[in-house]
Amino acid sequence: MRGALQWLLLGLCVLAMLAATWAGGRVAERWALADLRRTARATLTIQAGALHTEMQRQSALPLALAADPEIAAVLRPDAGAGLADRVSARLAEVAGATGAAVIYVIRPDGLTVAASNAASGRSFVGNNYAFRPYFRAAVAEGSGSQFALGTVSGRPGLYLARRVGEGVGVVVVKVEFDGVEAAWREVRERVLVTDARGIVLVASDPAWRFRTLAALDAAARDRSREALEFGDAPLDPLPLHPAGDDLVRLGRGAAPAQLMLMLDAPVRDTDWRIRTLTPIAAAVERERTQGRVIALLATGLVCLGLGTLIGRRARTQARLAEEGARRIELEARVSERTRELSAANDRLREEILERARSEAERERLGRELAQAGRLAALGQFAASMAHEINQPLAAIRSYADNTGILVRRGRVDDAAENVAAIGRLVERIGGLT
Template sequence: MRSWRLPRRAAPILLAVLALVLLDRVTDRVVVRVVLADLDATSRSAAMLRVAVLRAEVEKQRSLPVILAQDPDLQRALETLEDGRLRALDRKLERLATGTRTAVIYALDLSGMAVAASNWREPTSFVGIDYAFRPYFRDALAAGMAEHFALGTVSNRPGLYLSRRLDGPAGPVGVIVIKAEFAEVEEAWARLPEPVLTTDAQGIVTVTSVPDWHFRVTRPLPPESRRSIRESLQFGDTPLAELSLEQASSVGGRTVTRIGGVPAALAGPFLAVTEKVPDMAWHLTLLAPLRPALEPVRITARLAVLALGAAGIGLLAWLRGRRRRARAERAREQALRLELEARVGARTAELRAANESLRAEAEERLRAEATVHRMRDELGQANRLAVLGQITASVAHEINQPLAAIRTFADNAAVLAGRGDVAAARKGLETIAALTERIGAITGELRGFARKASAGEGPVGLRTAIDGALLLLGHRLRQQGIAVEVLVAGDPLVRAERVRLEQVLVNLLGNAIEALQDRPDGRIRLEAGASGNRLRLAVADNGPGLAETVRAALFMPFTTTKSAGLGLGLVISREILAGFGGTLEAPPCESGACFVLELEKAG
């Protein structure tokens, strides 16, 4: 007879199923314990909050009898029992009950008869009703004060009666009673999902969020207690039915409560939390429903863990298959590796040769770029020298005028010195010194412009560069009567090299001067403005302007509108500004020509 053996492939599947079942059970236990612990903590906080609300309502009413016991009008009315005083007391108590939102306030004489009440106008007025049978009257006369929860014999509404004895010079004169009702508190509790009930010292439900639970008993009442309750009409003729809070079972290490004798919707199960109401013989019990708190989390957690478990089992199966495939792959790779090593050897030799070729090309490219930079600098220098040749006559005229004036003032100074007029001679010499300074400024600017620019960049004052360019071109501007308007606030710093920047400005201003040579009202405008961390300078004239076809190709080499021009000035100027990180554009203008150069701010 052959023994039965589990198929080899079925064993992993059976183990996976058993692992999932065990994981599900463990997860369910952990989730139940965690959720119930959280529900217990939350429910206790909610119960303490409801206790605080109930206590605040009671404390608000407790202070009223103490204050009224000292009221002289109330004391005199109970001493004399005069009808006029009692009716005035009715109105006073009515105003007080409305202002304090108290259900009813009434005064009892020594026989227990209600002689004044805040509800004296209503059909259910307490005036004229004997309350000597109520414990709150008897206890207040005996002990000075009393508290008693009961069902109203006239209003048929439950409430907490707070009473206090009034003493006159000759002894007690009566009792003042405040009735506090909890309808608003119960309505607020009813809007929340957890049923709430308070019980007195005998286990009778007093205040609750479920109306049907009023005056139901949570534990058996002794016969003498039932008889006393009936005689005092504390709860009227209510049957005092049982409300059984059954400790049904233990879930997650905690006792679960079910309620007997109620509809299934209110039966539970609940997690019951009980807190004592301070300064009262009451206890508040909050019943937190288990199913809404537990079941969604329970199901979600179990599904999540089962999904993770299934994913883990799938991952293990995939890893097992991958390991088998890896072994086969390693065998193939071993064969391919030998072939690859042979190919790599051959390819390495080819790459080495290619690398040597690329290195030689890179060195040649670096040499070519150095040559380009050198030629660009030389071209810029040639442009400056060409411009310098154009402005030589202007500079010579600028120098001849001060030289002629110096000769005149020197001759005059010699004559004045011979006459002994030292003050006049000194003034002439001071004028000669000022004229030599002007000649020095002109020649210094000319010498700096002719000098080959350094490679270094740094902060350059834009207004300083503009003034230098205008100094070189001053004679030509005055000769043609061209007005120059410079709108530059202060001397803003830009990142540039001064000689090259002046070269660009001389090129742009020289072009504008040539464009205005036939206009009697020539005008050039230089205006600077900030744009973020960059500075824009617009150079505009009121000349004939640029044709659209010319403007489109303006920055291409050998494009020019001059008969003797080479068309390289603007190209070189743009290249110079690009080296500073700047730009040069020729946007369309309503009249004349306009060039806009933009540079980075240096400060």
């Protein structure tokens, strides 16, 4: 009877250890996913802010150039060839100072008359861009923008257009995101930006560019090709397969699918969305293994303690049934066993205290990581403010140089207009400060 009871208790302990191992793994997995979500959300916020800052920094450039009287002059029918060359050279200097990929000036009929790359082999001068949506929007509404593949350069970028005067022409600034993509490749997350149709525009993996989150219908593909948005890109969907909530599986041909955490956020002032894909397999498996080991050890200790208590009770009953002559010896053995159990309990308490200290250290590191994220965000904000102030300063320098030239030529009214523009830019800097 006693043997059958022992086997029953052993079976119950084994079942309890298996159940605790499974439950510990599941709990650890949920904790690991929660930590990954918090970290990925912070990273996504930082990346979205950096992208918006870069776009906002460049968006002020077309507005400033549209107010330039020399650009308005080169768009007039009587503008000489020398003026177009001077404007192109100046646009090249502005592009180099601001980091713009190319700046060009278009007449109302769509013909380019000046460009920052006029001296290169891929000059935009003489090309007609009347078919571009950003040009038509700028002519009709005063401003326009479009992300597309360059028909001459073959490089993708965001085109920001602004109307010059009352239909005199359009000035366009093309912004490329090579630096942003290079920075994204330095982090472990995959980062991509999609438009309202789900087409990938900017991505840390160049192979993902101009692919889609979901399959596009034939009509949408035809409209994109007719507008020459993305060249002959097939617009195939990415190998992303939903795996529940915010989890997806990334398949790569014959390779096994990789489980990823996908979070997204809007990019301010656009209809774009930025997404991050964070690999979770290694982190989750590590936490799951730790949780299983801890649960297994805890359950084993409980079973061991229970078995010890049952065995002690049986031995105590047997010793009580023995003759009085062995009672002293029995009490001595019980006392020795009690000391052993006390030592075991002390060791168990030490392990529990060590676990509590480890948890406290982990929480401290989490707080430090959050503080580092906030400091990084503050640093990026300060950098964006510096860029915002440098832009009007560059325009002031340009106006000042032009004013000197106009004064020497006796064009006092034009020089006075430049001085007034300098005043407005100074007021803008004051407002930013």
